[in-house]
Amino acid sequence: MDLETARKISILQDLVRIESVNDHEAAVASYLATLFDPYRDRVTIERVPYAADRDNLVVTMGNPAGRHLGISGHMDVVDPGDLAAWTHHPFGGEVVDDRLYGRGTSDMKSGLAAMVIAMLELLEEDVALPGTIRLLATVGEETGEYGAAQLTDKGYADDLDGLVIAEPSGMDKVTYTSRGVIDYHVDSIGKSAHSARPDKGINAIDNLLTYYNEVNELIARFDRKDPVLGGLLHSVDLISGGEQINSIPAKARLSANMRTIPAYPNQMIYKALEDLIHRLNQRPGFHLSITYSYPEEAVPGRPDAPLVRLVQKVGHRVMGKRIIPVGSGGANDGSEFSRAKGNFMSVVIGPGSDTAHEPDEYISIKQYLQSVDFYKEFAVAFLNERK
Incomplete structure (x- = not known):
């Protein structure tokens, strides 16, 4: 049974209300960890401290004998800047029609929340996964990707067969290469x-x-x-x-x-x-x-790579439209994870609007809910492919 829509929205609102401005990610990690508490017999929850009040979070579930899928999002947000420029409180999580407002709604707490909810739904439905899903929730992406660097150095990405990062792409594009x-x-x-x-x-x-x-x-x-x-x-x-x-x-x-x-x-x-x-x-x-x-480092990739094709296939089925492969002029945590020992590709696809880092940043609730369905279906499809 799916988590009810109201709870999905509430989880994102809770995340937005945590003021993890370039710091204090431990509060986000604590909140996400509590969501997995009912399933501790089927998941491994690890806090990886970076500094005081700054913890990465790693949550692993599934069958370690199969393929290993990494899903990743960062927990920090940029400063809201001049509060007078905001119509909606940057840490209020206010809902108006189809929009949920607040700092980080687009970049990228909506993507992080959607990935977590996809994992929770798979646990609630007791889906027998043929492989492993590993959530890598990182600190410090906005100021240098040092959470991803730490997790990479500690080996958390070494055994991955693929990695999906939930940076905002709008769910109609998939980034396969970046500067x-x-x-x-x-x-x-x-x-x-x-x-x-x-x-x-x-x-x-x-x-x-x-x-x-x-x-x-x-x-x-x-x-x-x-x-x-x-x-x-x-x-x-x-x-x-x-x-x-x-x-x-x-x-x-x-x-x-x-x-x-x-x-x-x-x-x-x-x-x-x-x-x-x-x-x-x-x-x-x-x-x-x-x-x-x-x-x-720049992240190389191919638009016809199997991981990209699978994103397009599942995305078309869930969103009902073509997912376009693109490159990105900005860096993301994938640059650090690419240093891992394993030979895998990373892609970026996540819910978002063009308001990241701006006043009145928002996310479309419809798009956010669709992204939950996408990550859930994509994870199952990826793990069922041959290793």
Whole structure:
């Protein structure tokens, strides 16, 4: 018997009302764990602490002798920003007609709730699964995918045969490939002096601008285009330096964001950037260093892969429309899970609207309920395929 519609909506409202803004995911993990408490004889519930008040949650059910399906969603949400810009309270879970409002309704507590409910319905119906479903609920996706990184390092994805991530796609698209991310910082150390005697100092900003000009020439050489994702993207987004207007600056920093493609693995980019830093440091007065923050590899894939075809088949049956394979310009937890030892593909499909990270973020209740049916049918279909 299906969980009644009112309870499905209530579960999502409960999740939205937990203020897991870039933190406090343990409260979400605790709530989800209580939903599985009645079935502890048939599920394994694991809390994997990342930091204080920040727990990943792993819930496993089914037959370990068969195929292993991973389903994943993150528990953190971004800050709601200016509350005056909201018509509906960001943590109220208010329902108006077919819309449920609140921070994270689209990105991505609706997808996470739908996956959990699909598992609960399979348990309530006592479905004999020929394989295993493993829920991987992660911390910190919005700020660096470090929950997924931790679970990957601990081996929770090593035995998977496939992975579905419930990031918002609208349930009419399935993402099979995505860009990676490299955020990096270049620090320039110079020597301060009075601006009336610049010859006595080393201008850290001048040296940083030399790097700026040469790195743009360097990146332009990576000219290969991905047929779906396009080319490599590089943008310098922050530059700061100096102490005051009449002093030669002794320090300066440049911060840049790169969006990578599968043709250029991150290690290739690191080497090119570090070689440039090394060459510049051979010049008199140059003292540059580079650091990275939360780099993510691009995720390769094929639109005709068996996992994509199965998503399309089940999606058409449940939603009554064609599911279109697409690429994504943004990174997700799949970048970290791709480092696991197993040879499996990940795809992204989940309920959502185009209001993620915006005021009055919402999810269509109809779409949310459809996604529950999709995940439930997809899991059964996947596990019944031959290993």
